[in-house]
Amino acid sequence: DADVTQTPRNRITKTGKRIMLECSQTKGHDRMYWYRQDPGLGLRLIYYSFDVKDINKGEISDGYSVSRQAQAKFSLSLESAIPNQTALYFCATSDFEGGPRETQYFGPGTRLLVL
Amino acid sequence: RKEVEQDPGPFNVPEGATVAFNCTYSNSASQSFFWYRQDCRKEPKLLMSVYSSGNEDGRFTAQLNRASQYISLLIRDSKLSDSATYLCVVIKDYKLSFGAGTTVTVRA
Numbered sequence: 001d002a003d004v005t006q007t008p009r010n011r012i013t014k015t016g017k018r019i020m021l022e023c024s025q026t027k028g029h030d031r032m033y034w035y036r037q038d039p040g041l042g043l044r045l046i047y048y049s050f051d052v053k054d055i056n057k058g059e060i061s062d063g064y065s066v067s068r069q070a071q072a073k074f075s076l077s078l079e080s081a082i083p084n085q086t087a088l089y090f091c092a093t094s095d096f097e098g099g100p101r102e103t104q105y106f107g108p109g110t111r112l113l114v115l
Numbered sequence: 116r117k118e119v120e121q122d123p124g125p126f127n128v129p130e131g132a133t134v135a136f137n138c139t140y141s142n143s144a145s146q147s148f149f150w151y152r153q154d155c156r157k158e159p160k161l162l163m164s165v166y167s168s169g170n171e172d173g174r175f176t177a178q179l180n181r182a183s184q185y186i187s188l189l190i191r192d193s194k195l196s197d198s199a200t201y202l203c204v205v206i207k208d209y210k211l212s213f214g215a216g217t218t219v220t221v222r223a
Contacts, residue, residue, distance in 0.1 A: 035213075040123070042202065042215035043159070090158060096209075101147045104204075104211065106158035 003027045004107035006091050012113045013081050021076045021110050023091030031094040032074040033104070034058075034066060036087040043090065049074055081114045088112075116141050119205050121214035128193050128221055135189040136217045138203030147206040148179055148186045152199045153216065159202055162188075193221045 004025045013019050023032065034046040035058075045058030047066040055066060063085060067075045078085055089110045096102040121138045128134045140148075148165035163170065165177040165186050176189040190197055198221045203214035 040215055042119070043213040045211070101164065102206070102209075102211075103149075103161050104151075104159070106160070108158050109156075 004091060004093055004105055006089075006107040006110050008110060009108065010111045012115065014115050015080075015082055017081050019078050019081055019112075021078075021089055021091075021112070023074045023076070023107055025072050025074075025091075025093045025105075025107075027093050027095075027105060028071070029093035029095055029105070030071065031096050031102075032068070033092040033094070034064075034074065034076045035090045035092065036060070036085075037090060037109075038087050046076065046089075078112075078114075081112075083114045086112060086114045118142060118212040119203055119214040121201075121203055121217045123215060123217060125218040125220050128219070130193055130195060130221055130223055132193050132221075133189065133191050134193055134219055134221075135187060136201070136219075137185045137187045138205075138214050138217075139183075139185045140203075140205045140212070141184070142205070142207055143181075143184060145184075145205045145207045148177075149204040149206075150175075150177060150186075150188050151202040151204055151213075153202055154199050162201070190219070193219075195221050195223060197221050 030051045033048045035043040049068045091107040092104045094102040150162040151159040152162040153159040169178045174191045178187045200216040202216045
């Protein structure tokens with residue numbers, strides 16, 4: 001079984017709809033992240049959480065919100081979806097142990113299309 | 116200026132060839148450097164860390180040039196399975212910055 005899972009894997013929605021993307025992990029990591037990936041732009045950080053009580057905005061948090069329900073679960077919501085939120089969304093965890101080096105472990109991604 | 120920049124490619128090479136490409140970063144105080152591999156429509160996965168002295172992992176060699184602020188990845192004896200997009204990742208103060216990726220296509 002995958003260590004980091006995302007649901008749904010694909011989603012088509014309409015402008016103005018609220019949707020939630022869910023992420024679960026079995027790696028036991030405290031740190032979790034949400035990224036979006038657009039062609040030519042690389043991965044951009046939306047939100048991150050260093051533990052259950054810690055939520056931080058990333059570089060492109062406008063239009064998004066998150067919830068860290070448990071160490072293993074981190075959900076991303078689009079309150080009112082718009083077409084430019086069409087992208088590939090990745091959840092990730094990391095094995096941070098106090099130094100500047102950390103490995104990110106990504107989920108399989110959610111392809112979102114906003115019409 | 117983007118924090119991390121990569122030549123998008125694609126680099127089209129025959130099997131057995133050597134291919135190399137760079138990634139430049141803008142913040143001279145960056146602390147850690149990595150290469151991730153991303154197959155088409157899949158999630159990125161760590162390929163290797165990049166150490167100051169340079170390091171190898173099989174056919175892959177990574178180098179860091181702090182003076183010129185770039186890291187490089189060299190792939191020797193390319194295999195068809197090396198076809199992927201290679202993402203450069205730079206960390207400073209626990210903040211990760213990703214490059215947009217360099218696409219490599221190895222042909223038979």
